[in-house]
Amino acid sequence: GAVVSQHPSRVICKSGTSVKIECRSLDFQATTMFWYRQFPKQSLMLMATSNEGSKATYEQGVEKDKFLINHASLTLSTLTVTSAHPEDSSFYICSAPLARGWYNEQFFGPGTRLTVL
Amino acid sequence: KNEVEQSPQNLTAQEGEFITINCSYSVGISALHWLQQHPGGGIVSLFMLSSGKKKHGRLIATINIQEKHSSLHITASHPRDSAVYICAVRSLTTGAGSYQLTFGKGTKLSVIP
Numbered sequence: 263g264a265v266v267s268q269h270p271s272r273v274i275c276k277s278g279t280s281v282k283i284e285c286r287s288l289d290f291q292a293t294t295m296f297w298y299r300q301f302p303k304q305s306l307m308l309m310a311t312s313n314e315g316s317k318a319t320y321e322q323g324v325e326k327d328k329f330l331i332n333h334a335s336l337t338l339s340t341l342t343v344t345s346a347h348p349e350d351s352s353f354y355i356c357s358a359p360l361a362r363g364w365y366n367e368q369f370f371g372p373g374t375r376l377t378v379l
Numbered sequence: 380k381n382e383v384e385q386s387p388q389n390l391t392a393q394e395g396e397f398i399t400i401n402c403s404y405s406v407g408i409s410a411l412h413w414l415q416q417h418p419g420g421g422i423v424s425l426f427m428l429s430s431g432k433k434k435h436g437r438l439i440a441t442i443n444i445q446e447k448h449s450s451l452h453i454t455a456s457h458p459r460d461s462a463v464y465i466c467a468v469r470s471l472t473t474g475a476g477s478y479q480l481t482f483g484k485g486t487k488l489s490v491i492p
Contacts, residue, residue: 296479300420305383305465305482353420368412368480370422 264290264360268371275346276379283341283374285312285356291336292358297329300353300373312339312356346378382406385466385483392490398453400486402466405447412480413440413451414465422465425451456490463487 265288275281285295293314298306310331311319318331328350330342343350355373359366384403392398402411413425426433426440428449433440437456442449453460467480 303484305484306467307482308479311479355420355422357422367427368424370414370424372419372421375420 264288264358264367264369266356266358266369266371268354268356268374270374271372272375272377274377274379277347278345281343281346281376283343283354283356283376285339285341285358285371287337287358287360287369290358290360292339292360293336295333295339295356295358297331297339297341298355298357300355306355309341312341314339343376346376348378351376351378382470382481383466383468383483385464385486387486388484389487390489392456392488394457394490394492396456396490398456398460398488398490400451400464400466400488402449402451402483403447404449404466404468404481406468406481407471408444408447408468409471410469411442411449412465412467412469413449414467416463416465416485418462425464453488456488458490458492461488461490 267286269284295312297309299309300306308321309324312331312333314333320326333339353373353375356371357368359368382405386401411428415423415425428442437454439452463485465485466483
């Protein structure tokens with residue numbers, strides 16, 4: 263099946279620093295990618311939809327100036343957590359859809375665990 | 380109330396047992412996913428359903444669109460099946476160019492040898 267990778271898998275940073283997370287579709291092109299956040303024992307929450315060549319669409323309550331998304335190519339989307347604070351510590355997951363005939367199948371990255379000290 | 384409800388939240392089973400995880404949703408949907416999340420966090424898509432039933436190895440997924448209900452079954456469960464199983468739906472109100480999913484909170488399955 264199709265593969266989506268994320269880098270880094272784990273990052274620990276100091277409060278106030280910025281962290282960039284990469285999401286790559288390795289063997290297919292994705293004009294759209296999704297970024298999710300998952301807090302412990304909670305379900306995945308969609309943060310934003312990343313669109314290649316245009317601005318990302320953010321879900322209600324997600325600060326676009328804090329979570330910068332850039333979809334620079336058909337295989338790469340990046341999420342930058344700016345001026346990170348301990349409450350931003352979470353598990354961040356991306357996904358990308360791939361058309362399979364009449365439907366789009368969703369492929370998920372392995373996730374990035376962010377810890378802000 | 381969450382649009383997607385899963386039951387049970389936690390499930391412990393003996394190796395070899397038949398397992399059922401349920402998912403109910405409150406909106407019209409175009410597709411339903413069953414996902415598996417291992418302790419490390421990575422997510423694997425097990426099934427995508429819009430009707431009927433699908434089978435892959437020891438896993439079976441069924442959906443009843445009229446009753447807004449889906450089940451995931453695991454036959455002859457094994458400790459390596461231990462994971463969180465997540466139900467996610469794509470609602471009919473999602474735009475044609477979008478593929479946003481709404482997720483349940485997951486069912487944590489532990490299979491004991």
